[in-house]
Amino acid sequence: MSVLGKDIAAFERMRAQLEASHPRAWVVFHDGAYINAYTDFQAAAADALERFDEGPYLIRQVGAPATVSLSGGMIFTPSHAVVSGRV
Amino acid sequence: MPSSQAGFRAGANGLSPADLLVELGPTVWVDIGTKSRGVAGGLPDLAEKRIRALIDTGAGGDCIDDELAKRLGLPITDEGEISGVVGRHCAVVYTARVYVPSLDRLLFQPFTGVKLHQGGQWHRLILGRTFLRQYRLTYDGASGGVELSTD
Numbered sequence: 001m002s003v004l005g006k007d008i009a010a011f012e013r014m015r016a017q018l019e020a021s022h023p024r025a026w027v028v029f030h031d032g033a034y035i036n037a038y039t040d041f042q043a044a045a046a047d048a049l050e051r052f053d054e055g056p057y058l059i060r061q062v063g064a065p066a067t068v069s070l071s072g073g074m075i076f077t078p079s080h081a082v083v084s085g086r087v
Numbered sequence: 088m089p090s091s092q093a094g095f096r097a098g099a100n101g102l103s104p105a106d107l108l109v110e111l112g113p114t115v116w117v118d119i120g121t122k123s124r125g126v127a128g129g130l131p132d133l134a135e136k137r138i139r140a141l142i143d144t145g146a147g148g149d150c151i152d153d154e155l156a157k158r159l160g161l162p163i164t165d166e167g168e169i170s171g172v173v174g175r176h177c178a179v180v181y182t183a184r185v186y187v188p189s190l191d192r193l194l195f196q197p198f199t200g201v202k203l204h205q206g207g208q209w210h211r212l213i214l215g216r217t218f219l220r221q222y223r224l225t226y227d228g229a230s231g232g233v234e235l236s237t238d
Contacts, residue, residue: 003179004166042195045164045182049121055162059182059197068199069147071213074171076148076178076199082168 006032007058008079015080018062030057037062091115091189093142094226094233104231111209113142113226113233118186119151119212121161131186131193134159139210140185142235144224146215151198155211156181164197185212190235194218 002008007029011018014034018027021037026044028035030052038044041059048057066081093113095104102110117140120133135155151161165180178200185194203211225234 002166003163008166041197045195048164049162049182053162054121054160055164057162057164059164069215070150070169070171070199070201071141071143071146071215072171074169074201076167076169076180078165078167 002079003056004029004058004079007056010034011058011060012080015062022062024061024063026059026061028057028059030055089190089192090234090236090238091187092233093235095231098231105229106231108228108231108233111141113224114210115140115142115187115189115214115235117212118188119155119183120159121182121184123184130188131184133184133186138212140187140212140214141210142219142224142233143213143215144219146213147217149194149196149198149215149218150201150203150213151181151183152203152208152211153179153200154202154204156183156198156200159183161198169199169201190222 010029010032025037026041027037028044028048044059048059068076070076093115095107098104116137118133118136119138120135123131123133125132161181161183163179164182167178168175169178180197180199182197222235222237
């Protein structure tokens with residue numbers, strides 16, 4: 001069951017707009033609403049922690065790579081990339 | 088220049104330092120939490136201290152044990168899917184502050200949740216190549232010594 005379903009859906013709705021207006025920025029979504037864009041992850045996370053404490057909330061980089069390589073040959077794929085196509 | 092030993096200087100349980108390095112891998116001790124309870128400008132004072140972190144040159148991103156993340160109340164800040172040799176499963180990403188005392192380095196970043204404890208792993212955190220980006224890693228398998236340095 002998705003913890004961040006509303007936030008991820010909101011991110012997907014705004015993705016094209018964010019890619020045009022805030023490329024490479026970090027964005028925060030909470031309770032299905034866009035909160036703000038930030039120049040780096042630390043700024044986004046510090047503001048989100050201050051406002052929403054333990055959350056949950058979504059913090060994503062606009063236009064980030066679709067996968068992250070993890071230990072032992074595993075890869076992590078953010079939900080938007082899982083939905084839009086397998087790698 | 089900060090430097091840290093991530094290998095083993097002494098053996099244990101009949102194993103030499105070199106054996107322990109093979110068995111356990113390069114390890115640093117870290118503190119983990121959401122917010123520092125220390126005074127501004129002082130050393131970070133995070134909730135959980137002396138956690139074992141594996142230095143993993145085979146990993147790009149960083150991971151944290153799911154059980155530990157839940158116990159510490161780390162915020163979930165993304166979710167997706169992990170795939171690999173055991174198939175696919177859903178995963179969440181937590182945000183945490185991690186302090187490495189031996190390197191005087193504070194991380195504030197996302198960590199993918201994985202089942203390290205449930206899987207019988209000794210470590211509770213995995214630090215990959217992003218963490219290593221600013222260090223020289225010297226691995227001496229023959230002696231069991233591993234050094235992280237910035238020179």
